[in-house]
Amino acid sequence: MTSITSPQPPVRQLGTGGFAPLRIAEIEALTGDSVALTLGGTEEYGTTFDFRAGQHLTLRREFDGRDVRRSYSLCVPPGAGALRIAVRRIDGGVMSTWLTQEAEIGDEIEVSAPTGDFGRGIAEATGRHVGLIGAGSGVTPLVSLAAAHLNAGPDNTALMVLGNRSSASVMLAEDLYDLKNRYAARMQLVHVFSREQQVADELNGHLDPARITRLLQLFGTPAAVADWYLCGPLPVVDNARTALTDLGVSQAAVHSELFHAGAVARPAEVAGSVAESTIVATLNGRRTTVSMTADNPSILDALLGVRSDAPFACRSGVCGTCRARCVSGEAVMRTNFALGEPEVEAGVILTCQALPASSAVELEYLS
Ligand SMILES: Cc1cc2nc3c(=O)[nH]c(=O)nc-3n(C[C@H](O)[C@H](O)[C@H](O)COP(=O)(O)OP(=O)(O)OC[C@H]3O[C@@H](n4cnc5c(N)ncnc54)[C@H](O)[C@@H]3O)c2cc1C
Numbered sequence: 001m002t003s004i005t006s007p008q009p010p011v012r013q014l015g016t017g018g019f020a021p022l023r024i025a026e027i028e029a030l031t032g033d034s035v036a037l038t039l040g041g042t043e044e045y046g047t048t049f050d051f052r053a054g055q056h057l058t059l060r061r062e063f064d065g066r067d068v069r070r071s072y073s074l075c076v077p078p079g080a081g082a083l084r085i086a087v088r089r090i091d092g093g094v095m096s097t098w099l100t101q102e103a104e105i106g107d108e109i110e111v112s113a114p115t116g117d118f119g120r121g122i123a124e125a126t127g128r129h130v131g132l133i134g135a136g137s138g139v140t141p142l143v144s145l146a147a148a149h150l151n152a153g154p155d156n157t158a159l160m161v162l163g164n165r166s167s168a169s170v171m172l173a174e175d176l177y178d179l180k181n182r183y184a185a186r187m188q189l190v191h192v193f194s195r196e197q198q199v200a201d202e203l204n205g206h207l208d209p210a211r212i213t214r215l216l217q218l219f220g221t222p223a224a225v226a227d228w229y230l231c232g233p234l235p236v237v238d239n240a241r242t243a244l245t246d247l248g249v250s251q252a253a254v255h256s257e258l259f260h261a262g263a264v265a266r267p268a269e270v271a272g273s274v275a276e277s278t279i280v281a282t283l284n285g286r287r288t289t290v291s292m293t294a295d296n297p298s299i300l301d302a303l304l305g306v307r308s309d310a311p312f313a314c315r316s317g318v319c320g321t322c323r324a325r326c327v328s329g330e331a332v333m334r335t336n337f338a339l340g341e342p343e344v345e346a347g348v349i350l351t352c353q354a355l356p357a358s359s360a361v362e363l364e365y366l367s
């Protein structure tokens with residue numbers, strides 16, 4: 001017997017610059033200033049939009065003729081069957097205001113393939129206890145990571161500590177509630193509010209190092225935690241790092257992702273950089289050579305002159321979208337909030353922050 005199968009439509013490739021026009025399929029109000037958005041239309045792109053827990057997307061849109069790109073973390077675990085992000089409006093923010101107040105179901109937006117290393121491997125080991133600390137919109141990748149970890153094995157456990165102004169400002173509160181209900185015996189969820197009184201004094205205030213230290217001592221043994229995941233604005237991530245260091249946690253067990261670094265001064269001069277160099281970059285399977293001069297503020301800027309598909313988003317060393325590995329030669333960075341010590345040691349650089357430190361630099365893009 002012969003069976004007749006209808007031909008599969010060809011898998012679409014990402015367009016110029018590595019973006020696909022996706023459709024906003026669903027918008028859910030989360031808090032007064034945040035929404036969750038589900039992006040549709042990924043089926044045509046095969047496995048391009050498959051993701052690991054903790055990864056983020058770059059969304060691109062033109063505003064008054066300006067190409068604006070911003071990163072948004074996926075807030076669901078892999079296999080959830082949806083590409084869902086959660087966005088909080090920032091006062092005066094171009095993209096977040098559009099996404100939370102103006103975007104409508106059916107609107108199209110350019111979206112990159114998922115990227116990022118935050119939480120790599122979290123769902124691969126079993127029988128582990130992990131700690132997650134975040135504040136505000138920093139909860140988004142933490143929900144994805146916690147769900148992936150708890151789904152991955154019956155012995156996996158998690159402690160999540162979240163800082164917010166009040167219960168009404170907790171993003172993804174329902175997702176957290178569902179997770180806690182589903183894994184009641186395996187998940188500890190601790191909410192700290194700065195503008196709402198709770199019965200326990202320790203839960204009132206900001207996530208400063210002293211409070212984090214006391215909470216971690218109260219809610220378990222920090223040494224029993226295999227890995228820590230921190231996410232949010234710079235002060236919260238710094239405070240959590242300080243608390244964990246004071247508690248004797250090894251830096252290798254602490255993983256963090258920043259959403260915004262604030263107004264951090266970037267040095268105009270970088271020790272070791274050279275004014276002129278030849279940059280050879282392999283990106284999307286194509287090798288390109290470009291001469292870099294003192295007029296180029298970064299290796300990324302030099303490359304964008306000839307390769308519009310060179311990936312980037314924040315341009316401030318925070319998101320890691322522009323990372324590439326230095327295969328030969330040397331480069332130095334103005335600042336780095338995205339790469340951990342092991343990546344830097346392996347020669348990974350943020351091209352938006354990098355300047356050449358040798359007469360030739362060869363790079364291989366990672367995303
Ligand atoms: C890896 C990564 C993942 C992210 N994931 C999420 C997410 O899941 N949900 C989410 O809501 N946001 C997330 N962000 C932040 C997001 O990318 C944007 O920075 C944010 O939405 C503001 O963009 P905007 O265009 O609205 O503001 P802009 O127009 O860029 O900025 C307006 C003003 O606000 C300041 N600002 C910009 N971003 C922030 C910020 N995050 N906090 C405080 N001040 C800020 C700017 O310095 C400027 O003064 C993530 C960022 C990174 C790097």
Ligand code: FES
Pocket residue numbers: 311312313314315316317318319320321322323338350351352353
């Ligand atoms: S573009 Fe965000 S770190 Fe370089």
